[in-house]
Amino acid sequence: MKPNIIVFPGSNCDRDVYIAIKNITGHSPKMVWHKDTSLENANLIVLPGGFSHGDYLRSGSIASRAPIMKEVIKKAKNGTPVIGICNGFQILTECGLLPGALMRNNKMQFICKYTHLVSNYDNTWINKKQLGKVIFLPVAHHDGNYYADDNTIERLIKDNRIAYQYCTSAGIIEQSSNINGSTNNIAGIISDKENVLGMMPHPERAINTKLGGEDGINFFKNVFEKLG
């Protein structure tokens, strides 16, 4: 495995992802600066969380036009797995690799807390044993309110492309557990070819019970098992 982590000015979870991948899987990711233009041998690309370019214009918008993104888009279109976490998810919607947009949280507040999430849709990113099981991961965002038009949402549901939804501790998806106003409580989605995953929650911040939880460990184990 040659995981590559893209570092933008203002990324702040790049080292967290590095440590999570290194500690859990033993692979040492390569850190790639946003101004670079090649991703040699990368067979997993991670767009980390943070506040690239200060969230100016729209969160992720300026980063999505960075020189390295041409290569990320090319690789993604050729099937290379790409994970975007938080700001990484925003960058993926801004560059068009994932549909929809991440808008200001409906109550206007920055949300920083652990949230319950469930995966009810069977797709390649989700371990079958985890279907319907509730996991607990932190979020930290101001713009996590997922929006897409009705047709897109319908297509995501029909094609099993919803990766995570905000839910109650019992796994019930309802308005009270919708922390940021996202359409259908969506916290993460995947691309039509299934190789691109975008999610607002931070698995890399949940790899140690002393830091609040360790459901992120399984996330990275699953990803690397799937990728082989």
Place this chain on the structure above:
Amino acid sequence: MKVQVHTTLKEGVLDPQGKAVGSALKNLGFSGIKKIRQGKLFDIDLETDNKDEAEKITKKICKVLLANMVIEDYKIIILSDN
């Protein structure tokens, strides 16, 4: 050539910021406001003096970066020839 670009959220897209501004104004005693939608305004000074070219360039700028066409519309206003 000076141009202005206005970007606004598309009709039907929820605008929490506009809503917050609206309720703040209501709390300040401004009644009679039916709706507020928040957008962005960009003042751009282009090298070209040609109106058509300015419009063409600005359109491209909007599509490539200034507007997210999934959620936003843009409007270009050509302001002056100098």
